[in-house]
Amino acid sequence: MPVTCKSKCGKAAALKRPKTGDALCKECFFAAFEAEIHHTITSSKLFRRGEKVAVAASGGKDSTVLAHVMKLLNERHDYGLDLVLLSIDEGITGYRDDSLETVKRNRDDYKMPLKILSYEELYGWTMDRIVSQIGRSNNCTFCGVFRRQALDRGAKLLCVDSIATGHNADDIAETVLMNVLRGDTARLRRCTDIRTGGGEDSIPRVKPLKYSYEKEIVMYAHYKKLVYFSTECVFAPNAYRGHARAFLKDLEKVRPSVIMDIIYSGEQLRFKDTVKIPVRGTCNRCGFISSQQPCKACVLLEGLNRGLPKLGIGKKSKGDRMIARQDQELALRERANLVKNDF
Amino acid sequence: MCSIGEDDFGDEGAAHAMVAESLPTGILISLGDCSKCGVASNELYKLNFRVAECHDCFLIHCRHKFRAALGAAKVLPRNADVLLSLDGSAESLVLLDMLHFAQTQNTFRRLHCNARVVYIDDQSVHGGESINLHALQALSKRYEPLEFYVTEFGASPCSLQRLEEYSPAAKEPHTKLNKLRSLTARQDYQQQQLKHLLASVAQRLCCSHVFESRISGDLASQLLTAIALGRGGSAALDVALLDDRLAAGVKLLRPLRDLNEQEVRFYLHARQLKPLRQSGSSYGQERGPTASLQNLTYAFVHNLQQNYPATVSTVFRTGDKIIANAHEELDSCAHCQSPLDAKLSDTLLAIEYSRAVSEAGVGLSENGDDSERLAKQRLAVKDGLCHACRCIQLELGSDLLT
Numbered sequence: 001m002p003v004t005c006k007s008k009c010g011k012a013a014a015l016k017r018p019k020t021g022d023a024l025c026k027e028c029f030f031a032a033f034e035a036e037i038h039h040t041i042t043s044s045k046l047f048r049r050g051e052k053v054a055v056a057a058s059g060g061k062d063s064t065v066l067a068h069v070m071k072l073l074n075e076r077h078d079y080g081l082d083l084v085l086l087s088i089d090e091g092i093t094g095y096r097d098d099s100l101e102t103v104k105r106n107r108d109d110y111k112m113p114l115k116i117l118s119y120e121e122l123y124g125w126t127m128d129r130i131v132s133q134i135g136r137s138n139n140c141t142f143c144g145v146f147r148r149q150a151l152d153r154g155a156k157l158l159c160v161d162s163i164a165t166g167h168n169a170d171d172i173a174e175t176v177l178m179n180v181l182r183g184d185t186a187r188l189r190r191c192t193d194i195r196t197g198g199g200e201d202s203i204p205r206v207k208p209l210k211y212s213y214e215k216e217i218v219m220y221a222h223y224k225k226l227v228y229f230s231t232e233c234v235f236a237p238n239a240y241r242g243h244a245r246a247f248l249k250d251l252e253k254v255r256p257s258v259i260m261d262i263i264y265s266g267e268q269l270r271f272k273d274t275v276k277i278p279v280r281g282t283c284n285r286c287g288f289i290s291s292q293q294p295c296k297a298c299v300l301l302e303g304l305n306r307g308l309p310k311l312g313i314g315k316k317s318k319g320d321r322m323i324a325r326q327d328q329e330l331a332l333r334e335r336a337n338l339v340k341n342d343f
Numbered sequence: 344m345c346s347i348g349e350d351d352f353g354d355e356g357a358a359h360a361m362v363a364e365s366l367p368t369g370i371l372i373s374l375g376d377c378s379k380c381g382v383a384s385n386e387l388y389k390l391n392f393r394v395a396e397c398h399d400c401f402l403i404h405c406r407h408k409f410r411a412a413l414g415a416a417k418v419l420p421r422n423a424d425v426l427l428s429l430d431g432s433a434e435s436l437v438l439l440d441m442l443h444f445a446q447t448q449n450t451f452r453r454l455h456c457n458a459r460v461v462y463i464d465d466q467s468v469h470g471g472e473s474i475n476l477h478a479l480q481a482l483s484k485r486y487e488p489l490e491f492y493v494t495e496f497g498a499s500p501c502s503l504q505r506l507e508e509y510s511p512a513a514k515e516p517h518t519k520l521n522k523l524r525s526l527t528a529r530q531d532y533q534q535q536q537l538k539h540l541l542a543s544v545a546q547r548l549c550c551s552h553v554f555e556s557r558i559s560g561d562l563a564s565q566l567l568t569a570i571a572l573g574r575g576g577s578a579a580l581d582v583a584l585l586d587d588r589l590a591a592g593v594k595l596l597r598p599l600r601d602l603n604e605q606e607v608r609f610y611l612h613a614r615q616l617k618p619l620r621q622s623g624s625s626y627g628q629e630r631g632p633t634a635s636l637q638n639l640t641y642a643f644v645h646n647l648q649q650n651y652p653a654t655v656s657t658v659f660r661t662g663d664k665i666i667a668n669a670h671e672e673l674d675s676c677a678h679c680q681s682p683l684d685a686k687l688s689d690t691l692l693a694i695e696y697s698r699a700v701s702e703a704g705v706g707l708s709e710n711g712d713d714s715e716r717l718a719k720q721r722l723a724v725k726d727g728l729c730h731a732c733r734c735i736q737l738e739l740g741s742d743l744l745t
Contacts, residue, residue, distance in 0.1 A: 005704060006701050006702060006704070007701065007702060007703060007704020007705065007706065008704075009705055009706070017697075017701060019697050020697050020698050020701050022698075022701035022702075024701060024704065025704075027704070027705050028701075028704030031703075031704055031705045032697070032701050032703075032704065035700045035703075035714070036693070036696060036697055036700060039693070039700075039714075044689065176570065177567070177570070180566070180570065180658060180661050181654055181658060182654070182657055183657040183658070183660055183661045183664070185661070185664050188661075194689070210693075211690070211693040211697070247639075247643050250633070250639050251571055253633065254527065254633060254636055254639055255525070255527055257694070257734075258571050258636060260573075260690055260693070260694050261572060261730075261731075261734075262570055262571060263690050264573050264575065264688060264690040264691060264730060265569070265570040265571070265572075265573055265574065265575025265578065266570070266575060267575070267688065267689075267690060268575035268576035268668050268688075269576075269578070269665050269668070270576075270579070270667070270668045271664055271665055272664055272665065272666050275664045
């Protein structure tokens with residue numbers, strides 16, 4: 001006998017919601033999924049009428065569903081938002097070039113303006129070139145740090161009031177575990193926040209999918225026949241997040257509610273007064289938000305431009321020594337040239 | 344899709360990524376000089392990140408950790424009455440040995456407290472073999488003049504008996520525990536009940552403090568388990584040196600919290616101690632890593648301990664940086680005595696809202712506000728329980744947890 005939809009709509013259930021374990025038909029699942037995101041947006045007061053919001057779009061399932069649902073809810077509930085898509089082209093051949101095609105299709109489907117910013121135009125480097133310099137061991141450091149700043153730069157360029165990112169519940173729970181595993185209290189404090197940044201010098205980032213399970217996002221995209229790009233990056237995966245992810249997936253198999261429980265736990269953690277809180281300011285070189293001087297993006301870029309790609313990897317003191325050694329060598333060479341000219 | 348964001352990078356880039364460590368460590372059964380005292384020894388102990396040391400120097404090092412944990416925090420008043428919870432594990436034997444040693448020192452170095460030992464017979468929940476009375480009696484003899492008591496899990500504190508008077512009887516299965524559907528809930532419930540039992544035994548024996556034998560690896564596992572169970576607000580107390588949530592003001596202390604698994608293993612060898620039970624044999628663990636959140640976390644941390652011991656230490660140290668999310672004006676959970684939420688949590692509301700909208704389905708467009716009202720009503724139930732204990736209560740059905 002077929003299982004009927006939990007909502008008593010009379011239809012046969014098409015799926016079992018991973019989040020609640022309820023059997024629902026497709027229509028009721030769509031209604032529930034969209035209602036939850038609407039509830040997240042309204043109860044957390046993520047946006048205000050008339051605001052311009054950049055949806056960070058990578059072409060993946062999360063950002064595609066986010067763009068689709070944001071457009072739908074904006075029209076259905078009359079949020080009065082001006083939505084734009086913002087994409088970053090890291091310059092990864094065989095990965096980002098293909099996914100950007102998906103974003104362009106989203107632009108046409110949802111009739112939202114799209115702005116693409118590339119690492120090439122912002123930093124003068126593509127990830128392909130960076131990987132050729134640094135190799136495959138620390139390339140994700142460059143990509144992650146540059147992407148964060150690139151989104152800020154793009155948002156500033158588009159004059160938006162906030163950036164909506166596709167972080168889902170699984171991502172947040174994973175981040176909580178990852179920060180516990182490496183004892184990063186500074187990030188542990190803020191990783192569960194639905195809104196981050198938003199001071200005088202920065203544009204806030206919001207996570208409307210904070211309470212949406214990854215599995216449900218995939219189901220929604222599948223049943224709605226949304227076009228998204230699902231290939232892994234061609235460069236090395238991040239081993240550290242991999243540990244937390246594998247652990248979380250195992251936990252989820254035992255008790256699906258664990259994802260929300262971890263987020264709840266992360267929000268409830270309180271830190272001793274003696275634990276240092278990093279002061280967030282702005283980088284005195286580029287002017288973008290940073291808790292160190294100069295910001296990580298500027299240090300990494302300096303390393304690439306100096307021909308010292310490992311400059312920003314590892315301890316700051318190590319980087320300082322590398323710069324001092326290079327400056328010394330340059331000074332020696334200059335002196336040698338002067339001596340040569342004397343003759 | 345790449346999901347690597349800024350959270351993946353510390354101030355030192357990705358250099359903090361987990362790297363498997365392989366250090367030549369272990370008990371060296373060969374003649375050599377102790378790197379600490381320089382005396383020749385035929386048995387050297389080489390711990391991770393420490394030089395090879397002789398038997399005596401190794402024992403001094405481990406015992407110092409025990410004394411330092413108690414001394415630095417000044418948590419144990421002079422001549423306090425202490426109850427040591429012995430479960431037969433390697434860690435509890437180490438604690439017993441250290442406590443006994445500390446009490447038999449000369450006056451100047453002695454740990455001034457009156458200790459008693461309680462063995463909790465958990466055969467009613469554990470099944471399997473009954474208590475090994477001979478081994479317990481041997482321990483009691485070895486550690487004279489400490490008094491040994493035995494009680495049974497799930498029994499009333501009145502059933503507490505001196506070891507020499509104790510005779511095991513056929514046990515009734517624990518009814519409430521067996522009603523719980525999942526092993527996760529059962530293990531969580533069992534852990535809370537164990538604390539209640541320890542508090543009542545301590546009260547009966549007029550002890551103000553209870554010593555628990557958890558070491559750093561156990562506490563790392565406990566921290567991750569607490570987070571996975573939704574006990575983040577009280578996780579700090581689950582791993583702290585001092586846990587003051589027990590009834591009647593009894594305080595739970597964890598003086599072995601700075602010891603690691605390797606130190607315990609070497610200590611057993613050095614003192615020729617034989618555990619009464621194997622590690623990883625506590626309630627429900629025989630059902631394998633995928634049977635519960637606790638088992639899975641234990642297996643995860645055990646794997647880290649083997650390959651990435653520094654990460655286990657980091658997790659444990661993270662526990663040192665947090666405090667309980669307590670509010671003076673608010674009550675504690677009626678079951679686990681953890682602090683209750685000060686205000687309605689958005690995440691808990693989102694969980695209840697999901698349940699409500701699943702029930703409403705396509706009819707949502709007309710009654711969206713009703714779902715929120717329903718979710719808030721469900722959260723407002725005055726049961727005096729925290730979120731994690733509510734999860735246990737949900738599985739218990741009509742039976743009340745408290």
